[in-house]
Amino acid sequence: MKLLACxxxxxxxxxxxxSFGPLRETPDxxxxxxxxxxxxxxxxxxxKGIVVEWWRHxxxxxxxxxxxxxxxxEVVRTFLPAETGERR
Known part of the structure; x- marks a missing residue:
């Protein structure tokens, strides 16, 4: 069984x-x-590589x-949107 950390x-x-796909900037x-x-x-x-994606439990x-x-x-880490800071 595969586990994901909420x-x-x-x-x-x-x-x-x-899964809701990658985090992307919204165009003006x-x-x-x-x-x-x-x-x-x-x-x-x-x-390829590390991407940040939206997920829902x-x-x-x-x-x-x-x-x-x-x-x-491999899931490197999971975090709430408020924790993004300047990473957006």
């Missing part, structure tokens, strides 16, 4: 979680063309961030 509920079965709506919005919404970066509805290595699928 920053609020501790280690839980991975089946209790839902007044300066972004339709083509750029399409790129932002429908094109994934899909890079479904039973408690806690949203948090996880740093995950896309090559090894």
């Amino acid at each position: 920053p609020v509920n501790g280690f839980r079965n991975i089946d209790e979680f839902q 709506p007044e300066k972004t063309s339709d083509a750029e919005w399409g790129q932002h919404l429908f094109r994934a970066d899909n890079r 479904v039973p408690s509805n806690v949203f948090f961030l996880a740093e995950r290595d896309t090559e090894s699928n």
Whole structure:
């Protein structure tokens, strides 16, 4: 059984979680063309290495961030959005 550490509920079965994709900056709506919005919404970066992703612990509805290595699928750490600081 694979476990994931929820920053609020501790280690839980991975089946209790839902992934929402990578953390990304939101484009400025007044300066972004339709083509750029399409790129932002429908094109994934899909890079190798460490990425920061949104996750949700479904039973408690806690949203948090996880740093995950896309090559090894290892979760480096999990943390609440308030803990991002300047890392955004």
